[in-house]
Amino acid sequence: MKFQEIKNNIYYCGLNDCERKIFDELIPLEHGTSYNSYFVKGSEKNAIIDTMYPPKIDEYLKNLSDNNVDKVDYIVANHGEQDHSGAIPALLEKYPEAKVVTNPKVAANIKSMLHVPVERIIEIADGQEISLGDKTLKFIFAPGVHWPDTMFTYIKEDNVICTCDFLGAHYVFSDVFAVKSDELTNSAKRYYAEIMMPFRAMCRRYVDKIRSMNVDMILPSHGPVHANPDYILSLYEKWTDEEPDNLVVLPYVSMYESTKAMIDYLAEKLEQKGIPTFKFDIVSDDLGDYAMHIVDAATIVLGTSMVLAGPHPASVNAAYLTALLRPKAKFAALIGSYGWGGNLFGQIGETLKPLNLDVVGTLQVKGKPTALEFDKLEDLAEDIYHRHKSIGLL
Numbered sequence: 210m211k212f213q214e215i216k217n218n219i220y221y222c223g224l225n226d227c228e229r230k231i232f233d234e235l236i237p238l239e240h241g242t243s244y245n246s247y248f249v250k251g252s253e254k255n256a257i258i259d260t261m262y263p264p265k266i267d268e269y270l271k272n273l274s275d276n277n278v279d280k281v282d283y284i285v286a287n288h289g290e291q292d293h294s295g296a297i298p299a300l301l302e303k304y305p306e307a308k309v310v311t312n313p314k315v316a317a318n319i320k321s322m323l324h325v326p327v328e329r330i331i332e333i334a335d336g337q338e339i340s341l342g343d344k345t346l347k348f349i350f351a352p353g354v355h356w357p358d359t360m361f362t363y364i365k366e367d368n369v370i371c372t373c374d375f376l377g378a379h380y381v382f383s384d385v386f387a388v389k390s391d392e393l394t395n396s397a398k399r400y401y402a403e404i405m406m407p408f409r410a411m412c413r414r415y416v417d418k419i420r421s422m423n424v425d426m427i428l429p430s431h432g433p434v435h436a437n438p439d440y441i442l443s444l445y446e447k448w449t450d451e452e453p454d455n456l457v458v459l460p461y462v463s464m465y466e467s468t469k470a471m472i473d474y475l476a477e478k479l480e481q482k483g484i485p486t487f488k489f490d491i492v493s494d495d496l497g498d499y500a501m502h503i504v505d506a507a508t509i510v511l512g513t514s515m516v517l518a519g520p521h522p523a524s525v526n527a528a529y530l531t532a533l534l535r536p537k538a539k540f541a542a543l544i545g546s547y548g549w550g551g552n553l554f555g556q557i558g559e560t561l562k563p564l565n566l567d568v569v570g571t572l573q574v575k576g577k578p579t580a581l582e583f584d585k586l587e588d589l590a591e592d593i594y595h596r597h598k599s600i601g602l603l
């Protein structure tokens with residue numbers, strides 16, 4: 210995908226990145242990603258909205274030249290993170306008359322991170338507009354989705370909004386317009402889980418705002434353009450709802466199959482009670498799948514083995530990631546197996562504390578679980594069942 214008209218002289222000029230396998234060195238990418246950039250041709254002035262990831266700058270500049278983008282007056286920076294701002298210095302060189310239009314927080318970021326000269330920056334206020342002649346760009350500050358510097362750019366006459374990272378997806382495409390599919394929905398959810406979920410309340414605020422604007426199109430900075438805004442807005446309304454689903458997610462690390470046996474048994478008992486489960490091997494499974502499932506889960510049961518005298522480091526990492534992503538889960542349980550002794554759950558409990566989860570139970574066993582301990586897991590399943598029932602999930 211290189212250059213395509215979206216609507217009335219608004220063009221897609223971003224690039225796919227099919228090679229990229231992981232984002233933020235954290236979450237694997239199933240479908241690569243795209244770095245979206247938009248060229249807006251007005252009757253008097255032209256603007257580029259968001260730019261390019263640094264390793265793609267040469268290809269990006271060539272794409273602009275190949276498509277006769279010879280005059281750029283404004284480079285709108287909706288966000289300072291370099292997958293979108295990285296090409297600003299190169300664009301300023303290519304288009305000597307161009308100025309960066311952005312908010313004070315992005316301005317501070319690109320001055321310090323990219324050394325953009327202050328005289329090439331026009332700082333705007335929330336709600337301010339600039340004219341391109343027959344088109345007006347209106348800037349809507351949106352701090353928190355996902356950086357404090359984030360803003361949206363609304364193109365008034367065309368009723369389209371560029372939402373930067375918000376409402377995006379790591380997804381490559383050949384036609385710029387989103388086509389509803391399970392694959393795209395899952396990519397958008399995986400993206401939401403890692404990037405937006407920690408700011409769930411802010412996300413909800415901006416979903417409501419964009420919904421009330423009744424825009425014709427949503428142009429994010431990753432993934433396809435939404436000519437049917439309801440598709441992505443409805444998904445976000447579900448994901449940002451405070452009500453979790455009747456789902457238990459069970460991340461675990463098991464060195465000698467004992468913790469795994471506990472997880473398997475508990476999951477089986479939960480399923481028998483009508484509670485769907487998702488088991489996740491922290492060491493070998495795709496972390497993105499875990500992030501995606503905790504978007505909806507009501508309960509998280511973390512299972513761990515012991516290494517030396519503490520929890521397996523991978524389970525501490527999973528607890529840390531969970532706390533970082535701040536899912537809407539209400540309940541938790543900790544289970545696991547140890548060898549000679551130590552503190553199996555202390556550090557995990559501390560790490561999860563900021564989530565204020567209601568801890569339904571803990572169970573640690575020495576080596577392989579006994580029949581009595583399996584009975585205790587059955588009791589734990591019953592307790593989780595009652596918690597889910599207490600909040601109307603069953």
Ligand code: FEO
Pocket residue numbers: 288290291292293355356374430431
């Ligand atoms: Fe896609 Fe926050 O950058």
